[in-house]
Amino acid sequence: MSTSNTTYYIPHKATWPVLATAGLVTTLAGFANYLNGSSIGSTLMVAGLTIFIVMLAGWFTLQSTESESGMYNHGVGISYRMGMMWFIFSEIMFFAVFFGTLWYTRNLSVPWLGGAGSNAATHALLWPSFDAVWPTNGPGNVGGHFEPMGAFGLPLLNTLLLLTSGVTCTWAHHGLIAKNRKQLIQGLAATVGLGFLFVLCQAIEYHEAYTEMGLTLGSGIYGSTFFMLTGFHGFHVCVGAIILSVVLFRSWKGHFSPENHFAFEAAAWYWHFVDVVWLGLFIFVYLM
Amino acid sequence: MSAVIAEHGHDDHHDDHAHGPEKGWLRWIITTNHKDIGTLYLLFALAMFFVGGAMAMIIRAELFEPGMQFVNPQFFNSMTTMHALVMVFGAVMPAFVGLANWMIPMMIGAPDMALPRMNNMSFWMLVAGVLLLASTLFMEGGAPAGGWTLYPPLVLQTGKALPFAIFSVHLLGISSIMGAINIIATILNMRAPAMTLMKMPLFVWTWLITGFLLIAIMPVFAGAVTMLLTDKFFHTSFFDAAGGGDPVLYQHIFWFFGHPEVYVMILPTFGVASTIIPVFARKPLFGYSSMVYATASIAFLSFIVWAHHMFTVGLPISGELYFMYATMLIAIPTGVKVFNWTATMWKGAMTFETPMLFSIAFVVLFTLGGFTGLMMSVAPVDFQYHDTYFIVAHFHYTLVPASVFILMAAGYYWLPKWTGHMYNEKIGQLHFWLSAISVNVLFFPQHFLGLAGMPRRIPDYAIQFADWNMVSSIGGFIFGVSQLLFLWIVIDTIKGGTGEKVTDEVWEDAHKHGLEWTLPSPPPYHTFTTPPTVIPCDHD
Numbered sequence: 001m002s003t004s005n006t007t008y009y010i011p012h013k014a015t016w017p018v019l020a021t022a023g024l025v026t027t028l029a030g031f032a033n034y035l036n037g038s039s040i041g042s043t044l045m046v047a048g049l050t051i052f053i054v055m056l057a058g059w060f061t062l063q064s065t066e067s068e069s070g071m072y073n074h075g076v077g078i079s080y081r082m083g084m085m086w087f088i089f090s091e092i093m094f095f096a097v098f099f100g101t102l103w104y105t106r107n108l109s110v111p112w113l114g115g116a117g118s119n120a121a122t123h124a125l126l127w128p129s130f131d132a133v134w135p136t137n138g139p140g141n142v143g144g145h146f147e148p149m150g151a152f153g154l155p156l157l158n159t160l161l162l163l164t165s166g167v168t169c170t171w172a173h174h175g176l177i178a179k180n181r182k183q184l185i186q187g188l189a190a191t192v193g194l195g196f197l198f199v200l201c202q203a204i205e206y207h208e209a210y211t212e213m214g215l216t217l218g219s220g221i222y223g224s225t226f227f228m229l230t231g232f233h234g235f236h237v238c239v240g241a242i243i244l245s246v247v248l249f250r251s252w253k254g255h256f257s258p259e260n261h262f263a264f265e266a267a268a269w270y271w272h273f274v275d276v277v278w279l280g281l282f283i284f285v286y287l288m
Numbered sequence: 289m290s291a292v293i294a295e296h297g298h299d300d301h302h303d304d305h306a307h308g309p310e311k312g313w314l315r316w317i318i319t320t321n322h323k324d325i326g327t328l329y330l331l332f333a334l335a336m337f338f339v340g341g342a343m344a345m346i347i348r349a350e351l352f353e354p355g356m357q358f359v360n361p362q363f364f365n366s367m368t369t370m371h372a373l374v375m376v377f378g379a380v381m382p383a384f385v386g387l388a389n390w391m392i393p394m395m396i397g398a399p400d401m402a403l404p405r406m407n408n409m410s411f412w413m414l415v416a417g418v419l420l421l422a423s424t425l426f427m428e429g430g431a432p433a434g435g436w437t438l439y440p441p442l443v444l445q446t447g448k449a450l451p452f453a454i455f456s457v458h459l460l461g462i463s464s465i466m467g468a469i470n471i472i473a474t475i476l477n478m479r480a481p482a483m484t485l486m487k488m489p490l491f492v493w494t495w496l497i498t499g500f501l502l503i504a505i506m507p508v509f510a511g512a513v514t515m516l517l518t519d520k521f522f523h524t525s526f527f528d529a530a531g532g533g534d535p536v537l538y539q540h541i542f543w544f545f546g547h548p549e550v551y552v553m554i555l556p557t558f559g560v561a562s563t564i565i566p567v568f569a570r571k572p573l574f575g576y577s578s579m580v581y582a583t584a585s586i587a588f589l590s591f592i593v594w595a596h597h598m599f600t601v602g603l604p605i606s607g608e609l610y611f612m613y614a615t616m617l618i619a620i621p622t623g624v625k626v627f628n629w630t631a632t633m634w635k636g637a638m639t640f641e642t643p644m645l646f647s648i649a650f651v652v653l654f655t656l657g658g659f660t661g662l663m664m665s666v667a668p669v670d671f672q673y674h675d676t677y678f679i680v681a682h683f684h685y686t687l688v689p690a691s692v693f694i695l696m697a698a699g700y701y702w703l704p705k706w707t708g709h710m711y712n713e714k715i716g717q718l719h720f721w722l723s724a725i726s727v728n729v730l731f732f733p734q735h736f737l738g739l740a741g742m743p744r745r746i747p748d749y750a751i752q753f754a755d756w757n758m759v760s761s762i763g764g765f766i767f768g769v770s771q772l773l774f775l776w777i778v779i780d781t782i783k784g785g786t787g788e789k790v791t792d793e794v795w796e797d798a799h800k801h802g803l804e805w806t807l808p809s810p811p812p813y814h815t816f817t818t819p820p821t822v823i824p825c826d827h828d
Contacts, residue, residue: 008478010400010814013310013318017409025416025459032420032451035521059405075477079402082473090465090507097511097541101526109534117604140530143523218523221532228518228526 009071016059023052060246064263068255077262084266088273091236095277098232102225102284106134110221113139137220147213149226151286154205158198159282162237165194166275169244169268176251177258184256188248191271195241202234229285233277240274243267308813320404321813322389327706328411329386334778336378336418337692341768343371348730348764350747351757364747365433370425372436376553377460378418380687383695384556385410385467388495390706392471394804394811395489397480397820402473410466417459424449424456435745437546438513440527440538444520451521454513461506468502471495480803480819486577487825489802493580494559497587501548501555504591509545512538536601543594551590554686555583557654557694558625561647564701565629567801568644569636575628582621582628589618599670608667615665619658626655641795642716646697649724650690657685660735675745678738684731693723696774703778704794708810709785711777719777722770729763800824 030044066072072080114132115123123130127139135148149155172187174180206227209215217227247267250256256264309315309324319325346367350358359367389407393400401407424431429447432438443450475496479488488496515538518524525531527538558579566573573579595603595611603611629651638644660682664670673679696719704710733756738744742753749757790809798805802824807815 008399010404011320014320014405014408015318017405018317018412020409021412021416028455032455035451036448078477079473082477083403083469086469086472086503090503093504094507094511097508101537104537109537110532113529136532138525138530138532142525142531220525224524224526
């Protein structure tokens, strides 16, 4: 232990970052081509995603091997923690855009369309029959008739699922600190299971919306904000559950010690962040 | 604390110089070294400066005389849009990230950046983003032509280029966020023990705050363009009143990003100016702590003033008033800075080498750009200035003779440290005087044009605007050609410059002003693997 506690590990050569960039830019160029109706689009996307997934596996294996061989000291751990915290902050700002959009349309622009503020004449001349009540698909009745999504039912069940998963995640963390391997693995497995169950419930909810309620991404501003907010959140739940699965695998391999388990912590922070976003969604999208 | 520069971090690898750079071109692809990555950023930014500059030359050539001369209006609009995007995201921002990479570890006594692999990735993401953007120039329907702000519904009429431009913004955002996270983690976690926060050079302080701005705003821009994408391709109605959305909402979100974004380009500028001016005034920086607080205040204010870009869109009167007064507040911390730079020079034993000349020109001309900003903050008057050449003159004064001049100053100031060679002072001064005169010939007449009512982003104009446009174009051509001198200087200095061997401190008594001047010129591949114990501190 002569120097390993006092040195800051600086990697020498990096090949994964270039591959990550190549994978991502290929995927996005493919997606753009696909949106433009070009036939090479989907091929490029598959190729890019393949590169990206190989990169993820390779880079994280490397990180885990390095961590296991004791190359990361306290200082490196702090850098990683800072990195994760600021990344989550950037995610908060990303979700803030869509929450802000919901707030702005509900409280400002939709009432303005209905003649609020100094817009009485505009309302009377352009769309006198428009009634500015939320939920709405606008004066153009864009997307046709729809039913708004209720809060009680699947969304409430999903709230309970995610809140419970937050508890099981913390329970697993306590297990890790107490060197209780069984509690760690059971807690994590439960968290991952609840996460995927959440995604399944949301898939059912979306299916109902599209097939039975007439509610689609094209249902005016209500459909747009509803699916954008819940969709990006659902995507984050998937990512979080995949991260937790990797952490579960590494726990099963016995990688983490009570003192050294950054990967677990980062995954747990991310999971709690996703959890909190859902509470915001449940209140502002479903309840109010 | 010492650093292990090795593949395997096990003990006893104390020979810091055992691991030099990789041999051959591969070095520049897989490098994790902050100096290598800094060099990559700086060279990429310089290249993009000339690409964006060439676009500006096309714009000025078309505007040389009234009538349509060289390009069609669609392409002209593509040029104004792409010139802005390339200069902002390809030139100015990467140049400052390059300076941060090179200088911050050396300024705070760190062995490298905190997250070296991510550092490599953020550079390549930048290249990928700019390539995606540049590819739109060759697409059916042309490059985006609705202005760099990408306002809907106009931008939704873009041809095949739209999704590529949007994904380019996503990649540039990822690059900036990773770069910013890295810089913040480096500053907060990698300082030498003796380097307390209030001893940090101001360049480091300004980047700490800029990093925070970047992480806060780039996701916002990403969100905005994502909604453009879904509006265009997935039937959403975010910016469409028929579906209950609002095109003005895009402008709110864009400028919530956009206003802090312009400070992302100016705060590190302030930092470099605060670093250079004391050295050539041979005095400590006046009012160090007030500089720190002024920077933080400007950053805070940048989040609450965005709608001053939107005075004419039909905001409620209360909104106009709030954003007017909030915007005026920015003049206070900015004034603190200008007075501090002036006071630093007051009774100093000043010499006027090229970096100092550019820095002094920055203080004067940035102040001018700040004053026109103050004029436009007055909401009722802004109705006259809005979307005219007056705003073009304003923001070019805050970007060209401010950010770009300071980037030039930084180049002249640190090139001898980076390369170990002295640049040619005569050519440097020629570059300065040509730039300083031509930049005013270029942009000052645009104030008159704007006040007289000439709109921005048009390829042709009424006959009464002809004279000043011609003057402006002549200034533009001289300015453009003058920058080739800088390119020559950079190449010449790398190849050996004047042949004079520079000392460690390069500039007289520079070692009192920053840790980087205590290192050899050029510094070895890995520096400060053992943190320094004595911290030079050019302020109280």
